[in-house]
Amino acid sequence: MRKAPLVSILMPTYNYAKFIAHSIESALGQDLGDIELIISDNASTDNTQAVVAPYLADPRVRYHRNAENIGMTPNYNRCYELMHPDSRYVIILPADDWWEPNMLSKLVAIAEADPELTFVHCAGYKVDPEGKPLFEYMDLFAHLPSVGKHRALKELYRNNYIFAQTVLQRRSLFEQYKPYPHLYRLGFNYAPDYMLWVDIMNRGAVGYYLPEKLAYFREHPQSHTIDKNIIPRLREEVRIFETAAESCPPELEAERIANLRSRMLALAQRLLKADQEEEAKEILVKAARLDPNPSLGIRIAHFIANLPLSRGIRSKLWELAENLAFRARRSPA
Structure with a gap:
């Protein structure tokens, strides 16, 4: 050998x-x-x-x-x-x-x-x-x-x-x-x-x-x-933080949940921009269920996803929610 x-x-x-x-x-x-x-x-x-x-x-x-x-x-x-x-x-x-x-x-x-x-x-x-x-x-x-x-x-x-x-x-x-x-x-x-x-x-x-x-x-x-691969990548990041529940240290469980929510929100934003509204709504509902007091970003995103407006108008509104989520992901706890 x-x-x-x-x-x-x-x-x-x-x-x-x-x-x-x-x-x-x-x-x-x-x-x-x-x-x-x-x-x-x-x-x-x-x-x-x-x-x-x-x-x-x-x-x-x-x-x-x-x-x-x-x-x-x-x-x-x-x-x-x-x-x-x-x-x-x-x-x-x-x-x-x-x-x-x-x-x-x-x-x-x-x-x-x-x-x-x-x-x-x-x-x-x-x-x-x-x-x-x-x-x-x-x-x-x-x-x-x-x-x-x-x-x-x-x-x-x-x-x-x-x-x-x-x-x-x-x-x-x-x-x-x-x-x-x-x-x-x-x-x-x-x-x-x-x-x-x-x-x-x-x-x-x-x-x-x-x-x-x-x-x-x-x-x-x-x-x-x-x-072009951002949506499938974000889907996998959501799965990463779901899978991590099996081994997450107890002191970081709240952090895991917070990061799972932030990935869900980012994914929902991308899905809505790609005109995949039904999946976006499903993701937002799941994200909201993770927190009895949903973050402002999630509440705004869920609201926009259900507006009976054209895709162009919703996309402009979506930028506001995206900016909120981006700032939330970068800010320290």
Whole structure:
């Protein structure tokens, strides 16, 4: 059997032939060389296989191609199944993103110095399809963990500050806190990483935040994070906070409910703008039932959803409710 690497790098891909070479070279070019790179090709219809072929000369690279497309989350899980069973750490590098050459060595050094850490993560940039930086990724979030060792669960409930492409997981602890054998919960396709972080941190995982910008997250028309996917993503965030009830620490139950309500309101707003009024009304009713004294944002949203007005007029009124909800989500408790 091949020697266990220190770090397993998982690279799921689908039709990313134009990006994947850059990502592979980023992984293989790390100044920490004790790695394996697991590429799981989800039955790409472009020339991904041909682009990957020259890199297979490096014994650290393993390539697997699914016979048919199995879906995004199952393909991430397939990568997880294919890695060496005894590597110490695991990290994900999507086939359209890349790292600074010293990222792994910095994260591993922190993890090696403190055996209590389940994961180490850092900052980075969001970039355009050509790789030009647009802004610092962490600027997206109003609630961040403290620098260094943390259990910033309240902040995680309020926004997903964990930059998935930078998360180095210590497998021994990760497996203890993760309540399923695979990497991601099945059924989550737009926010599976967020569900995972909530799952493991609810159960006691300890993180470490390094504020150095060492990774690049590319946004392009195939990205799951683009605006056209906001409704399915918000649906999943609602499910995340419903699912979190099974493991939420008692002292954070009120916070979980508050964040479930805020996601419901945001989802209802988007649904109404998309002319999906019936689902919007159902969501608003559920949100109101979570609180015997519904917030002003929910009451306004519910009122607008039931107005017998044109879509254009309701959309203008909806902006008022959306602004209220946005301010509520960003304001500290």
